[in-house]
Amino acid sequence: MPRVDIIAGARPNFMKIAPIIRAMDQAKEEGCRMEYRLVHTGQHYDALMSGDFFAQLGIPEPDVNLEVGSGTQAEQTATIMVRYEKLLLESRSDLCLVVGDVTSTMACAIAAQKLFVQVAHVEGGIRSGDWAMPEEINRMVTDSITNWFFTTSETANDNLRKIGVSEDRIFFVGNTMIDTLKLHFEQLCPPALWREESLQPQQYFVVTMHRPSNVDGIVQLQAMLSAIGEGCRGMPVVFPVHPRTAKNLRELPGLPDNLRLVEPQPYLEFNFLVKHAKAVITDSGGISEETTVMGVPCLTLRDTTERPETVTIGSNELIGTDPAKLRPALGKLFAGEWKEGSIPEKWDGKTSKRIVAVLERLLSGRRHPVGGGH
């Protein structure tokens, strides 16, 4: 029976693979002849960044854990490649399915393709155009050696056409993160701090920041947090702190009084906070997709986005990395002038089923397009 390796490494991967695994299990029950092997690279390894997500999203124990752990990006890339190559040499799969744009995505795609194991990329084709983001390099490298692309938008399809990918390798299926959000929407639950802080719907903000451009420089981080504290006009600002950001926060001389620093939140609690927030202020890309579907205003602290539909269709706006831009944007929000937004095409909760149907077809044909035309 053909076998697919499903690769997951870092937090944003887990909500993307969960519904694909669910759809594969369901297809198998209905007679589909396709197996999977779940490979966790170990890029994120602790409960807060990994274990909690497996538990809440019903992801099975990984079949293999490559245990890469922390390191520079080159160290992580190299170690994942060596260990995944060894795994494939010992026990080869027919296809390597990678999701998103983290280091694990790129590393496994390279190792697989060099052993002539075909690669499918979920969320292929998106581009920010900003090479200062490690994720952009990961996207470009991964897509240059991907056989089959599962895309979230027409913009992604166009980006792939521009690099010479033929139509028969592009499958516009929608967004697997939204499958997860829709499946768990009724189970979203408040974290302890909801009661501890007496939070009220639409009377607080949620902030997340972890991009090097915002958090690696102490001066920038301090200026941004001051602008957030002031711009939110005394309302509580809940800030689940990513480990990367935590290190630098400790160096800051003082923080705004309304900032509530908390540990990274599990999926159900985090999205409960987002759903009821007045707005989300973030430098994440994935969160702007979730706010788009929930219709929550999102202020993105970046100059570019690889997810333009969250701005053109959804409730997201690019504010940039200059803290001075935040106050007018928040002014617009408080004046009740934020746009409504709507939901992009095929972000309907059925994406993973589409992906599994395509994979079944591809693997029964066992066609491996060599070269790829770019």
Ligand code: UD1
């Ligand atoms: C990675 C992804 C990024 C994603 C982010 C979400 C890349 C290039 N970047 O960045 O796209 O948005 O994850 O979280 O892949 N650490 C822990 N516990 C863990 C894992 C990491 O404390 O379980 C610490 C590490 O020691 C390191 C820091 O977090 O100091 C950064 O982790 P790393 O995986 O290198 O990259 P992220 O910044 O998390």
